[in-house]
Amino acid sequence: xxxxxxxxxxxxxxxxxxxxxxxxxxxxxxxxxxxxxxxxxxxxxxxxxxxxxxxxxxxxxxxxxxxxxxxxxxxxxxxxxxxxxxxxxxxxxxx
Numbered sequence: 001x002x003x004x005x006x007x008x009x010x011x012x013x014x015x016x017x018x019x020x021x022x023x024x025x026x027x028x029x030x031x032x033x034x035x036x037x038x039x040x041x042x043x044x045x046x047x048x049x050x051x052x053x054x055x056x057x058x059x060x061x062x063x064x065x066x067x068x069x070x071x072x073x074x075x076x077x078x079x080x081x082x083x084x085x086x087x088x089x090x091x092x093x094x095x
Contacts, residue, residue: 003031 008028012019019027073086082089 003028003035007031 005024005028008019008024008031011031012027077083077086077088080088
């Protein structure tokens, strides 16, 4: 498939891009190179190859979720500069 300058103008309009007239030939050539490469890729025999999202296999690297004892409220607040109603007292942010 050969892309023309008219096609490039149309695609640029859809993309809301302004391509200067002096660069139109360059963009047309680049579009054609991209499509030629896509044609080459279409000819590759991929039978027996599973589709993948990543080139290398990935695994979940998170640790198991284990219930453990946590610090008490008093322990968490013992070094707080100010405490209010059993929580950290902070400066007002929203007025």
